[in-house]
Amino acid sequence: xxxxxxxxxxxxxxxxxxxxxxxxxxxxxxxxxxxxxxxxxxxxxxxxxxxxxxxxxxxxxxxxxxxxxxxxxxxxxxxxxxxxxxxxxxxxxxxxxxxxxxxxxxxxxxxxxxxxxxxxxxxxxxxxxxxxxxxxxxxxxxxxxxxxxxxxxxxxxxxxxxxxxxxxxxxxxxxxxxxxxxxxxxxxxxxxxxxxxxxxxxxxxxxxxxxxxxxxxxxxx
Amino acid sequence: xxxxxxxxxxxxxxxxxxxxxxxxxxxxxxxxxxxxxxxxxxxxxxxxxxxxxxxxxxxxxxxxxxxxxxxxxxxxxxxxxxxxxxxxxxxxxxxxxxxxxxxxxxxxxxxxxxxxxxxxxxxxxxxxxxxxxxxxxxxxxxxxxxxxxxxxxxxxxxxxxxxxxxxxxxxxxxxxxxxxxxxxxxxxxxxxxxxxxxxxxxxxxxxxxxxxxxxxxxxxx
Amino acid sequence: xxxxxxxxxxxxxxxxxxxxxxxxxxxxxxxxxxxxxxxxxxxxxxxxxxxxxxxxxxxxxxxxxxxxxxxxxxxxxxxxxxxxxxxxxxxxxxxxxxxxxxxxxxxxxxxxxxxxxxxxxxxxxxxxxxxxxxxxxxxxxxxxxxxxxxxxxxxxxxxxxxxxxxxxxxxxxxxxxxxxxxxxxxxxxxxxxxxxxxxxxxxxxxxxxxxxxxxxxxxxxxxxxxxxxxx
Amino acid sequence: xxxxxxxxxxxxxxxxxxxxxxxxxxxxxxxxxxxxxxxxxxxxxxxxxxxxxxxxxxxxxxxxxxxxxxxxxxxxxxxxxxxxxxxxxxxxxxxxxxxxxxxxxxxxxxxxxxxxxxxxxxxxxxxxxxxxxxxxxxxxxxxxxxxxxxxxxxxxxxxxxxxxxxxxxxxxxxxxxxxxxxxxxxxxxxxxxxxxxxxxxxxxxxxxxxxxxxxxxxxxxxxxxxxxxxx
Numbered sequence: 001x002x003x004x005x006x007x008x009x010x011x012x013x014x015x016x017x018x019x020x021x022x023x024x025x026x027x028x029x030x031x032x033x034x035x036x037x038x039x040x041x042x043x044x045x046x047x048x049x050x051x052x053x054x055x056x057x058x059x060x061x062x063x064x065x066x067x068x069x070x071x072x073x074x075x076x077x078x079x080x081x082x083x084x085x086x087x088x089x090x091x092x093x094x095x096x097x098x099x100x101x102x103x104x105x106x107x108x109x110x111x112x113x114x115x116x117x118x119x120x121x122x123x124x125x126x127x128x129x130x131x132x133x134x135x136x137x138x139x140x141x142x143x144x145x146x147x148x149x150x151x152x153x154x155x156x157x158x159x160x161x162x163x164x165x166x167x168x169x170x171x172x173x174x175x176x177x178x179x180x181x182x183x184x185x186x187x188x189x190x191x192x193x194x195x196x197x198x199x200x201x202x203x204x205x206x207x208x209x210x211x212x213x214x215x216x217x218x219x220x221x
Numbered sequence: 222x223x224x225x226x227x228x229x230x231x232x233x234x235x236x237x238x239x240x241x242x243x244x245x246x247x248x249x250x251x252x253x254x255x256x257x258x259x260x261x262x263x264x265x266x267x268x269x270x271x272x273x274x275x276x277x278x279x280x281x282x283x284x285x286x287x288x289x290x291x292x293x294x295x296x297x298x299x300x301x302x303x304x305x306x307x308x309x310x311x312x313x314x315x316x317x318x319x320x321x322x323x324x325x326x327x328x329x330x331x332x333x334x335x336x337x338x339x340x341x342x343x344x345x346x347x348x349x350x351x352x353x354x355x356x357x358x359x360x361x362x363x364x365x366x367x368x369x370x371x372x373x374x375x376x377x378x379x380x381x382x383x384x385x386x387x388x389x390x391x392x393x394x395x396x397x398x399x400x401x402x403x404x405x406x407x408x409x410x411x412x413x414x415x416x417x418x419x420x421x422x423x424x425x426x427x428x429x430x431x432x433x434x435x436x437x438x439x440x441x442x
Numbered sequence: 443x444x445x446x447x448x449x450x451x452x453x454x455x456x457x458x459x460x461x462x463x464x465x466x467x468x469x470x471x472x473x474x475x476x477x478x479x480x481x482x483x484x485x486x487x488x489x490x491x492x493x494x495x496x497x498x499x500x501x502x503x504x505x506x507x508x509x510x511x512x513x514x515x516x517x518x519x520x521x522x523x524x525x526x527x528x529x530x531x532x533x534x535x536x537x538x539x540x541x542x543x544x545x546x547x548x549x550x551x552x553x554x555x556x557x558x559x560x561x562x563x564x565x566x567x568x569x570x571x572x573x574x575x576x577x578x579x580x581x582x583x584x585x586x587x588x589x590x591x592x593x594x595x596x597x598x599x600x601x602x603x604x605x606x607x608x609x610x611x612x613x614x615x616x617x618x619x620x621x622x623x624x625x626x627x628x629x630x631x632x633x634x635x636x637x638x639x640x641x642x643x644x645x646x647x648x649x650x651x652x653x654x655x656x657x658x659x660x661x662x663x664x665x666x667x668x669x670x671x672x673x
Numbered sequence: 674x675x676x677x678x679x680x681x682x683x684x685x686x687x688x689x690x691x692x693x694x695x696x697x698x699x700x701x702x703x704x705x706x707x708x709x710x711x712x713x714x715x716x717x718x719x720x721x722x723x724x725x726x727x728x729x730x731x732x733x734x735x736x737x738x739x740x741x742x743x744x745x746x747x748x749x750x751x752x753x754x755x756x757x758x759x760x761x762x763x764x765x766x767x768x769x770x771x772x773x774x775x776x777x778x779x780x781x782x783x784x785x786x787x788x789x790x791x792x793x794x795x796x797x798x799x800x801x802x803x804x805x806x807x808x809x810x811x812x813x814x815x816x817x818x819x820x821x822x823x824x825x826x827x828x829x830x831x832x833x834x835x836x837x838x839x840x841x842x843x844x845x846x847x848x849x850x851x852x853x854x855x856x857x858x859x860x861x862x863x864x865x866x867x868x869x870x871x872x873x874x875x876x877x878x879x880x881x882x883x884x885x886x887x888x889x890x891x892x893x894x895x896x897x898x899x900x901x902x903x904x
Contacts, residue, residue: 019445021651043444043651047774048700049844051649052444064703064896065831065843071701071730071754074844078639079444079605081646082843084850084878085700085726086782089775090623093556093795096651112798116771123762123771124753125727126801131775134795135556165798240676242882264675264882268543269469270613272880273675285472285665286600286612292470292499292523295613299870300675300836302877303612305619305647306469306495307551310544311854314564314787317882333567337540344531344540345522346496347570352544355564356787386567548788558792558808558815560783577789579819584789588810611875644842645876 004144004174007192010035011219012101012142012172016042020098023047023132026070029101029142045097047128049088052080069128092128093135100136102129104143106158109206111168111180113141114160126163133164145173145203152205154178174220176200178208187211190218225365225395228413231256232440233322233363233393237263241319244268244353247291250322250363266318268349270309273301290349313349314356321357323350325364327379330427332389332401334362335381347384354385366394366424373426375399395441397421399429408432411439444605444638447656454629454655455481458594463491465550465590465621467597470523471499473614475598477631477660482507482596489514493550493592495543495617497524508536519543542570545587547620552589554623554652559588595625598659599648602632603639606653607646611665615647622652629655633664675836675869678887685860685886686712689825694722696781696821696852698828701754702730704845706829708862708891713738713827722746724781724823726774726848728755739767750774773801776818778851783820785854785883790819826856829890830879833863834870837884838877842896846878853883860886864895 005028013035016022021043024030033053036042044053046068053068054077062073076082083091091097104115113133116126133139146152154171171178177190186208191200197210226249234256237243242264245251254274257263265274267289274289275298283294297303304312312318325336334354337347354360367373375392392399398411407429412421418431455478458464468474483506490513497516498505505524507513515537521527530536541549542564552560561584565571575586597618599608608630610618622628630653686709689695699705714737721744728747729736736755738744746768752758761767772780773795783791792815796802806817828849830839839861841849853859861884 041445045651046844048703049847051651052643063843065845067703067844069700071703076643077444078637079603079607079650081607081641081643081649082841082846083646083649084841085774085778085847086851087649088847089778090551090555091649091651093775093793094554094623095556096554123759123769125749125751125771126773127751127753128774130773130799130801131795134797135775162799262676266882267613269472270616272882273874284612286614288472288613290469292472297874298675299868300834300838300881302838302872302874302880303610303615304877304880305610306543306547306616307620308880309616310547311782311786312880312882314544314562315785315854316787317785344528344538346518346520346540347542348520348522349543351542351568351570352564355566356544383568548786552791555779556794557779558794558810558813560791561789561817561820563787563789577817579789582789586792586808589792609875642876644840645873 005031007174007220008142008172011177012140013037015140016040021045021096023092023097023100023136025102025129028103030070032101045091046074047088047092049083049085050074050076050080052077089131092131095135095137097136099138099140100132101140101142102132104141104153106153106155106160107141107168107171108155108158109185111166112158112162113164113168114158115163117161119160129163133167139167139169141168141171143173145175152203154204154206156205175203177218184209188214190215192220193217194221226252228395228441229363229393232398233361234258236361237261242266242317244313244318244321244357246323246350249324251291253322266312267295268309268313270304270306271295271297271301273298310352313352316356316358318357320359320361321353322361322363323353325362325374327374327376327381328362328389328392329376329379330406332387333379333383334385334389335379336384338382340381350384354388360388360390362389362392364394366396373424375425375427377426396424398439405430409435411436413441414438415441444650446604447606447653448604448635449655449657451481451657454657455485457627458482458485458487460487461489462593463493465592465595465625466492466494466504467616467618467621469616470496471502473598473610473616473618474498474503475596475631476502476663477657478596478629479503479506480660483510488512491515493517493546493590495546496520497527499523515539517541517546519546547617549587549590550620550624553591554620557589559586561585562587590624592625593627595621595628597622597628598631600665601634601636601641602630602656603636603641604656605638606630606650606656607641608632608648608653609641609645610647619648622648627654628652629657631657631659633659675881677835678837678884679835679866680886680888682712682888685888686716688858689713689716689718691718692720693824694724696823696826696856697723697725697735698847698849698852700844700847701727702733704829704841704847704849705729705734706827706862707733707894708888709827709860710734710737711891714741719743720745724748724777724821726777727751728758730754746770748772748777750777778848780818780821781851781855784822785851788820790817793818821855823856824858826852826859828853828859829862831896832865832867832872833861833887834867834872835887836869837861837881837887838872839863839879839884840872840876841878850879853879858885859883860888862888862890864890
């Protein structure tokens, strides 16, 4: 059984297009940087104030003034630069980011996303997620298909407070890839190795159509 | 007869306080920089994007990228810096400028200022004046007392479109100095050499009180 | 590695079409994109709407395009430095919409920042509030100014790299920064061109994220030659 | 010549009184004004309201003031990096107002820029719009966010001159820039202090016009020593 997170990050990496400017959320999404396809150059923005994020620094070369939004040390590629938070969110809200990749607690039929609070339990805060979801041209949800208790994260309707309303464009889990179309809603386009169409149906609460040319064994393993 | 503009600029210079940040309008107000009193340091902001404006450069040392809002070459004093127009007006609108000195076409009893358009005739535009009048802590009107046709610029009510409503705090002309008090309105505090209280009354259309300690021969040659 | 955006001026400017809105950087000649304006003079476009602090200085700048009849409307804070503009307006050949300087700068920045608008106290009690929504907040009145999005922006910088990171010099920064933010397609003429990594990442004034095309400025519009330049 | 704003830390911090609002620069430890926060720990003040992206990182930052019971309320985008904050909130010892990161940054900038507020699409359709005025413009809904003015701001910069011109380094710039704009009294701790004229006038990130007091940062919070620093 392959690692779910690496499967998701690897499939997400194949979405990247040359020249795109992307923002990667904390945690799983950060792994996508390891799966940028050969010949594809993307520019990574980090909302705490940097663009052109490169590989992690060599051990011993970390710098307290060079970190991402998760406080991991970073380097910049040539051409990268730094800026303040108001400018960073001008970039984000202003539609200058091509794609954002975010984890989630819940995502639903209408494209609603809930990933910042479990009422009465955990409040991390929305951080930059509300702005990223609103401003990025394509919003990718990259997340395990089910929560730890086995419930589908792909729900009929989110029950937690939303981070963004009708903003999710693509969902990539370790089991499947869905794209949302403005008129017809979610379409199952790909199923990962080791899962059948029935498996996906069994662990997905939101309604979706199956693409005529749905790909089985499309990624993973 | 002393030069009216120099008289006004010289009296205005005596208003300056150590540490103040000021903005000088194009034309007459620019002359005030020549009358900063000994021992008083003021910081001059220019709305096109500089702060710490110093003396004009030596002939031959002018630089196309270093000019004021009237396109006159400038230098910066040590500690000065440059910025963009959005930041410049954040300074201005945000109350970070202590005093602005502006010429005018008309100013009236309520402190209304009209200095950007003569309807049907001349449109220069308001430039940064509306923002300066709104944002600066003290708004000085520095202007000749009468227009070229001899009419008082200090009117009962402005007839031209306003640049700012109820914003003028001090009027300095070659004949007199008035300060506006929130409750009582304009008060004549000083009369220039060569003019009497009657002279001022004769060339001033707006209502004003005369200060109990009004100074005669207060300024000017 | 960010991509190379240096392209021929004709290719960059081919994005400009009749009827478009153009944000123009500069301030009465300080940092005006004269190379791009010169190219626009050779193009067959008309009915352009210009958003700029002014219309240039004396004979140079956007005023040249007005003279050619290419411009329908100028939204500016000040047109006193180009007497031809007032003349064209009075003769009905040009529409001029005066706008407070700070409001114009913020309209551009807000448009680029994805904000719908902002509340400014500037112009309350004047004709600047005519036709605008007034909002009262904490006892103070504000004009609700919608943000600005343009089709094109043309700007000038003192130094730039091939991805479009820009550094301005002195008071030539001005409207070039907000203009660069608010347009669908942003063309920067740069006086000194660098490869990526040559400019200090802490000293960039306009990130390349806002810039679509980079062209070399005509050498006669350069304030300092490359060999003398110290970013 | 602009005046010298370098004063003893106790004199600068004496402006902080109980019940005040404080804007704090930094981002989970990157550029946090730890010297000023350390000093605040020694002061007898309470009921403070903090506006900051977060409450620090792990054990350090504003979280230390929460532990001391000095803080009434934290307005932040993220408190996940300081577990004590969530605990204090759940125990009713602290009020937390979650705010989108871009909205918080813009609230500060707008307050400093004399704007009454701004229209953001961020948070439409979420609880972020609760209690807020919604304005529809060109067919899109926006939240009207009032701008923020604080009594005090505490920030940190990598380099500063005696007038308070500041240069930040790397991702430590973040909220230090907008926080510096929005307060009545702004205190900057600087890692490397310069005399006026030593910093490049084209490379200043925060103009001294926004800064009221400059103090030296504790040497252990400096990322690079002076001899290695190249602005």
